[in-house]
Amino acid sequence: MDVAEAVNRRKSVRAFLPDAVDNDVLSxxxxxxxxxxxxxxxxxxxxxxxxxxAMTRFRTFxxxxxxxxxxxxxxxxxxxxxxxxxxxxxxEQMYESIGVGRDNKAGRFAQFAKNLDFFGAPAALxxxxxxxxxxxxxxxxGMFLQTFMLLAQEAGIDTCSQExxxxxxxxxMEFGGVPDELRLFCGMAIGRADWDHPINSVESEREPLDVFxxxx
Numbered sequence: 001m002d003v004a005e006a007v008n009r010r011k012s013v014r015a016f017l018p019d020a021v022d023n024d025v026l027s028x029x030x031x032x033x034x035x036x037x038x039x040x041x042x043x044x045x046x047x048x049x050x051x052x053x054a055m056t057r058f059r060t061f062x063x064x065x066x067x068x069x070x071x072x073x074x075x076x077x078x079x080x081x082x083x084x085x086x087x088x089x090x091x092e093q094m095y096e097s098i099g100v101g102r103d104n105k106a107g108r109f110a111q112f113a114k115n116l117d118f119f120g121a122p123a124a125l126x127x128x129x130x131x132x133x134x135x136x137x138x139x140x141x142g143m144f145l146q147t148f149m150l151l152a153q154e155a156g157i158d159t160c161s162q163e164x165x166x167x168x169x170x171x172x173m174e175f176g177g178v179p180d181e182l183r184l185f186c187g188m189a190i191g192r193a194d195w196d197h198p199i200n201s202v203e204s205e206r207e208p209l210d211v212f213x214x215x216x
Contacts, residue, residue, distance in 0.1 A: 006153040011204070013158040013189070014094070014114070015197035016121040021157060021190055023051055026123065029155065033148035038140035044129050045144045048176045051123040061175050062116060067167035071184055074163045082207070090204050097198045115164040121189035126165065126172055128182040141185050148188075158193040161186055 001009075026049055038044060050058050079087065092102075100107035118124045127141055149159045165172060165187035172184055193200050 001154045003150065006150040010149050010153050010159070011200075012160040013121075013191075013193040014119045014160060014199045015194040016119055016158070016189060016191040017194050018120065018122055019192050021051065021123040021192075023049070025155060025157070026051065026125075026190070029148055029151045029157075030125075032151055033144055036140070036144040036147040038143070039136050042133075042137060042140065044133050044137040044140050046128040046130075046182055048126045048128065048172075048178065049123070050125070055118075055122065055124065058175055059117065062168065062171055065168065065171040067116075068170065070166040071169040072166055074166055082211070086205075086207075090202075093202045093204070094199060097202050112164070115162050116168065118162075118187070118189035118191075119160060120194075121160070121191035123190040125188045125190065126176065127185045127188070128178060129185055131181055131183050138185065145186070145188065152190065156192070157190060160189040162188060 030047060030049075034043065034045075075087070095101070095104075095108060095111065098107075098111065100111060114120075127145060129137060129141055145161055149161070152159050163186045165184060169184040172178070172187075173180075173182070178184075
């Protein structure tokens with residue numbers, strides 16, 4: 001698989017098969033992903049992996065803890081156009097794929113709650129960053145996570161990065177024994193997609209080149 005194929009095949013999978021992913025495979029992917037660029041070679045990512053028995057324990061642990069306020073604004077308080085429409089359209093596509101109407105608040109909440117089960121994935125990671133870091137280092141996290149996801153595609157493994165975990169930062173930190181100087185950026189579900197599930201048929205759209213690029 002070349003890089004372009006991995007980019008085009010990667011998608012946010014929201015229904016996984018229970019097939020196990022070996023920690024040795026995850027370790028290899030993480031080591032290779034650590035070649036991602038970062039300003040000044042700071043390498044600000046701190047990764048905690050949840051797999052196997054740890055995943056079983058975590059699911060029990062998190063089920064007993066209510067969500068709180070997000071650790072950061074996942075979206076700007078007043079998301080304006082064209083960004084608002086892009087986000088809204090994707091949400092409507094997802095709910096439509098599983099037959100959840102706009103007025104079905106219970107159904108929408110139940111689907112969102114699947115974030116906190118990693119959509120059934122057998123493995124996951126949490127990405128943390130030192131609280132002293134600023135926006136440039138947060139950008140570095142994105143490059144690391146994208147590199148990991150593309151490498152996972154090459155290895156036949158699917159993923160879904162999840163900022164929704166920001167509402168459970170204290171619980172995640174408690175479970176992982178994470179030091180207070182770190183803060184949670186996101187989780188990531190890791191496994192093999194259940195391609196028979198209708199929600200995985202959703203294809204998010206991309207803006208045309210002339211919308212996002214200007215050639216001077």
